[in-house]
Every structure is written in C-alpha cells, then in structure tokens.
Amino acid sequence: MSYRPTWCEVDVAAIRHNVRAFRRVFSPEVEIMAVVKADGYGHGAPVVARAALEAGATQLGVATLDEAVQLRENGLGAPILVLGPTEGRHVEEAFARKIAVTVFDADTVAAVARATERRGWGAVHLKVDTGMGRLGVRDEAELINLYRQLLAVPALRVEGLYSHLACADEADPSFSVAQHDRFRRFVTRMSQEGLPVPPLHLLNSAGALRFRGWAYRLVRIGISLYGYYPSVHVKTGEVPLRPALTWKTRVAHVKDVPPGTPISYGATYRTTEDLRILTLPVGYADGFSRLRSNRGHVLVRGRRAPIVGRVCMDQTMVAVPRHWDVQVGEEVVLLGTQGAERIDADEIAREMNTISYEVLTLIGKRVPRVSVDVEGGGEV
Ligand SMILES: Cc1ncc(COP(=O)(O)O)c(C=O)c1O
CATH class of the missing domain: 3.20.20.10 (Alanine racemase)
Incomplete structure (x- = not known):
C-alpha cells in the first residue's frame, strides 16, 4: 500500500x-x-x-x-x-x-x-x-x-x-x-x-x-x-520491442500566474505570459533527475508540457496554457505514452546526456511499481 x-x-x-x-x-x-x-x-x-x-x-x-x-x-x-x-x-x-x-x-x-x-x-x-x-x-x-x-x-x-x-x-x-x-x-x-x-x-x-x-x-x-534498443545502430524491425514501463503521477496543485512569476529554487525560470502552473509530486529523490530542470517535458492530456524551473527533491513544476482546464488529481505521464504522444527513456537520456539504462535504474525505491498485463487487460 x-x-x-x-x-x-x-x-x-x-x-x-x-x-x-x-x-x-x-x-x-x-x-x-x-x-x-x-x-x-x-x-x-x-x-x-x-x-x-x-x-x-x-x-x-x-x-x-x-x-x-x-x-x-x-x-x-x-x-x-x-x-x-x-x-x-x-x-x-x-x-x-x-x-x-x-x-x-x-x-x-x-x-x-x-x-x-x-x-x-x-x-x-x-x-x-x-x-x-x-x-x-x-x-x-x-x-x-x-x-x-x-x-x-x-x-x-x-x-x-x-x-x-x-x-x-x-x-x-x-x-x-x-x-x-x-x-x-x-x-x-x-x-x-x-x-x-x-x-x-x-x-x-x-x-x-x-x-x-x-x-x-x-x-x-x-x-x-x-523494450529498449541499446542504440540507434542496432535498432532493427526484425526484433520489434515494446517498452514495459510507464511512470505516472497526479497533479497536486494548480495555479494561474501572471507574466514575470518566478518558479522554483534559484528563480531560474520566470513566466513571460499568463500560464497555468502544475505542481507534480515527484522529484530528483525519486530519480526524476534535476538535470531535467528547464529542459524536459511531461505529458498532460496527451500533450507535452515543459518542466519549468528547477526540479526539487520531491516536487516539480510544469507549465500549460491557461485554456487547458487541468484539475488537481489529473494523471500525468512522466515516461511512457499518453494519447498520441510519447516520452521514452531514450529521450530523457538525451536530455541528461546519459543512456536509457541509467534513466530506468534511477527511478527510486520510493516509487511503487504496479504490474499491469495489457494483453490480458488490467492490473495483476
Ligand atoms: C555480463 C553482462 N551480460 C549481459 C548484460 C546485459 O546487457 P544489456 O542490458 O546491454 O543487454 C550485462 C549488463 O550490463 C552484463 O553485465
């Protein structure tokens, strides 16, 4: 539990x-x-x-x-x-x-x-x-x-x-x-x-x-x-692979902010327009690397939302336009597919200048793993 x-x-x-x-x-x-x-x-x-x-x-x-x-x-x-x-x-x-x-x-x-x-x-x-x-x-x-x-x-x-x-x-x-x-x-x-x-x-x-x-x-x-190819050089259609892991969270807080609002430690990001800021309950202590501060994305409503400001130990902020009616409790995909969009471990690895192996093994003990069986349908 x-x-x-x-x-x-x-x-x-x-x-x-x-x-x-x-x-x-x-x-x-x-x-x-x-x-x-x-x-x-x-x-x-x-x-x-x-x-x-x-x-x-x-x-x-x-x-x-x-x-x-x-x-x-x-x-x-x-x-x-x-x-x-x-x-x-x-x-x-x-x-x-x-x-x-x-x-x-x-x-x-x-x-x-x-x-x-x-x-x-x-x-x-x-x-x-x-x-x-x-x-x-x-x-x-x-x-x-x-x-x-x-x-x-x-x-x-x-x-x-x-x-x-x-x-x-x-x-x-x-x-x-x-x-x-x-x-x-x-x-x-x-x-x-x-x-x-x-x-x-x-x-x-x-x-x-x-x-x-x-x-x-x-x-x-x-x-x-x-489900990952070790590199683009060995990617082959003869061995089709399917990534097995999806990392998810739920929006913890939503706030509308005006232009010029600083976000997170160091105030390294300042909004330049009216935005909706979502606070996500995940941080670098979970393996959501601080190297992704102001660079990476997450998936909200099947679309990409940029990480804004520094990733904190336990929380991360992302920005969405005001007209996205995002609610507290809404599911966000950190790694995996949502709708037609996908962020995989290779993409995250490129942002962090590392390899998919490290992105996957960094995900911490504090994050529960739940088995699902998509062929059979649902949790096991
Ligand atoms: C001795 C040995 N064999 C096989 C593997 C599996 O390698 P890979 O994850 O690249 O398939 C490893 C992992 O590094 C290993 O150390």
Missing part, C-alpha cells in the same frame, strides 16, 4: 513480447538469459523474471548474490547466474541456494572447490576478458590452469565460458569482431589442451540484435527485455 500518487506501471505483457521477439530469431537450442540485475533495470526483478520465464527465457542473470537471493526468496527456481564478482566467503551460501557464480581468479576457484565439497553441489561460469577490461581472465594459460582446477572438483558443474562485449552498440563492428576472435582463441586453446568446452555465451542485447551468428548456447538480454 502506498499513499503516494506517483507510481510506475510495469507491463508484463511487454516483457513477454520482448522475450518472444528474441525467441523468434534464434534457433531453439539458444537459451535466453533474462538479465534482471538492479531490480530488473528498475522494473522489479521478481515480476520481470516471472514474465520472462513464461515467455521462453530459461535462465536469470543478476549482478550480485543479494539480487539472486531475492529471486529465490520470491519463489523463482530457474537457474541463476551472478554475473558480477562474489566474495569467496559467500560462495557456499550461493551454492546452498543453487545459484551459480562467475569465476575468474584463483582465490574464487579455491573457495568454489571448498564450497562444493561442503554442499555437494556447485555451479560456475568462467569469465574471460576479451576487451571489456572489467572482469575476466586475460591470459590463456591462466584460464587453462583455473579450468583444470575446476574440473578436478567432483560435483562441480562448469556451466559456461563467457565474455562481455564492450562496443556492440556502436556503428563500427570492428571492436566486437576483435573481441569475438579473442574469445575463439580461448575456446580453441581449451580444445587443444583436450579439455571439454563448456557452453559458450557472449552476447548482450546489442550483440544479440546484431551478431546473431555468435549466439552459441545462450544470449544475455538486459535492456531489450524492457
């Missing part, structure tokens, strides 16, 4: 639609991992995970063990991989809950061996760094050495060998091609050493939209699960 008239509607039908859009372009042996880290990119991880699994995803990816535990505690039994680092002292807890961890160094491999012995179960994915410069083994000999240690642990499953593309959303594919070549060299080395090659995976959303031939056993879909 929330008393706050500011909320997000998460359309689970859109999540299902987006998974199916990817399902259609890959052969059945390619699995889809729904990446639901950061609370499902701000949408609510358990709800998104459930919808994605219903539509054909078979695995879940998260950034931290806490996020994986949250999914298990919400009754999700599907395979989960922690994509980020897991401290050695917590690996046993992961295995106790049948959660797979990512390994890329000797200390974690040792912790994995101990935890598997104690629990009688363990699952890992080995990660190699092919150009991202973040997590992963960079050296082939080191990879072989770690892999041999893992293979020597009874009851341990090495469920994957993977890497992450750094530039898959850019116009020029050459960096990704070099990363793929590097990935292949790790795989070839494993074969040459006579070791079994684990299931391979490399592609994020941009990669899956663009380099389908490199899908191997699994693709890891994050941002596109939520």
Whole structure:
C-alpha cells in the first residue's frame, strides 16, 4: 500500500513480447538469459523474471548474490547466474541456494572447490576478458590452469565460458569482431589442451540484435527485455520491442500566474505570459533527475508540457496554457505514452546526456511499481 500518487506501471505483457521477439530469431537450442540485475533495470526483478520465464527465457542473470537471493526468496527456481564478482566467503551460501557464480581468479576457484565439497553441489561460469577490461581472465594459460582446477572438483558443474562485449552498440563492428576472435582463441586453446568446452555465451542485447551468428548456447538480454534498443545502430524491425514501463503521477496543485512569476529554487525560470502552473509530486529523490530542470517535458492530456524551473527533491513544476482546464488529481505521464504522444527513456537520456539504462535504474525505491498485463487487460 502506498499513499503516494506517483507510481510506475510495469507491463508484463511487454516483457513477454520482448522475450518472444528474441525467441523468434534464434534457433531453439539458444537459451535466453533474462538479465534482471538492479531490480530488473528498475522494473522489479521478481515480476520481470516471472514474465520472462513464461515467455521462453530459461535462465536469470543478476549482478550480485543479494539480487539472486531475492529471486529465490520470491519463489523463482530457474537457474541463476551472478554475473558480477562474489566474495569467496559467500560462495557456499550461493551454492546452498543453487545459484551459480562467475569465476575468474584463483582465490574464487579455491573457495568454489571448498564450497562444493561442503554442499555437494556447485555451479560456475568462467569469465574471460576479451576487451571489456572489467572482469575476466586475460591470459590463456591462466584460464587453462583455473579450468583444470575446476574440473578436478567432483560435483562441480562448469556451466559456461563467457565474455562481455564492450562496443556492440556502436556503428563500427570492428571492436566486437576483435573481441569475438579473442574469445575463439580461448575456446580453441581449451580444445587443444583436450579439455571439454563448456557452453559458450557472449552476447548482450546489442550483440544479440546484431551478431546473431555468435549466439552459441545462450544470449544475455538486459535492456531489450524492457523494450529498449541499446542504440540507434542496432535498432532493427526484425526484433520489434515494446517498452514495459510507464511512470505516472497526479497533479497536486494548480495555479494561474501572471507574466514575470518566478518558479522554483534559484528563480531560474520566470513566466513571460499568463500560464497555468502544475505542481507534480515527484522529484530528483525519486530519480526524476534535476538535470531535467528547464529542459524536459511531461505529458498532460496527451500533450507535452515543459518542466519549468528547477526540479526539487520531491516536487516539480510544469507549465500549460491557461485554456487547458487541468484539475488537481489529473494523471500525468512522466515516461511512457499518453494519447498520441510519447516520452521514452531514450529521450530523457538525451536530455541528461546519459543512456536509457541509467534513466530506468534511477527511478527510486520510493516509487511503487504496479504490474499491469495489457494483453490480458488490467492490473495483476
Ligand atoms: C555480463 C553482462 N551480460 C549481459 C548484460 C546485459 O546487457 P544489456 O542490458 O546491454 O543487454 C550485462 C549488463 O550490463 C552484463 O553485465
């Protein structure tokens, strides 16, 4: 229960639609991992995970063990991989809950061996760094050495060998091609050493939209699960996506002001004509960024209304013409579609000089998420 008239509607039908859009372009042996880290990119991880699994995803990816535990505690039994680092002292807890961890160094491999012995179960994915410069083994000999240690642990499953593309959303594919070549060299080395090659995976959303031939056993879909293309360079009609999140609020106060009226902190905006100012109960503490002060828009009555003055911590003002008969309590769309108009996370990202990922994940805990199922009609 929330008393706050500011909320997000998460359309689970859109999540299902987006998974199916990817399902259609890959052969059945390619699995889809729904990446639901950061609370499902701000949408609510358990709800998104459930919808994605219903539509054909078979695995879940998260950034931290806490996020994986949250999914298990919400009754999700599907395979989960922690994509980020897991401290050695917590690996046993992961295995106790049948959660797979990512390994890329000797200390974690040792912790994995101990935890598997104690629990009688363990699952890992080995990660190699092919150009991202973040997590992963960079050296082939080191990879072989770690892999041999893992293979020597009874009851341990090495469920994957993977890497992450750094530039898959850019116009020029050459960096990704070099990363793929590097990935292949790790795989070839494993074969040459006579070791079994684990299931391979490399592609994020941009990669899956663009380099389908490199899908191997699994693709890891994050941002596109939520209905967004990572960039204009990978936007394709072959995988039609539907944004899942609509952020709404209700007008808290309406006032008619004459020309020359200052609005909000710093009086950075002054009306130049007769206007109707709407005060909205949303602010930067909700993730409605202060960078949008005097720049962004919201949707009122299916039309754009400019944000005027500075966005405050909990409130924001927008201006409409006097002849719009807007009432207190009227619904306003902050992100999403209203009538024929739409403001999406890409547009907001451009205003803030960032990416849709950040716009979505900034939406704060104070904003309740409500599931809707637009195919099925209404709230669930
Ligand atoms: C290792 C890994 N795989 C896949 C993804 C999903 O990426 P995207 O949201 O671009 O699809 C992420 C997210 O950054 C990631 O860190």
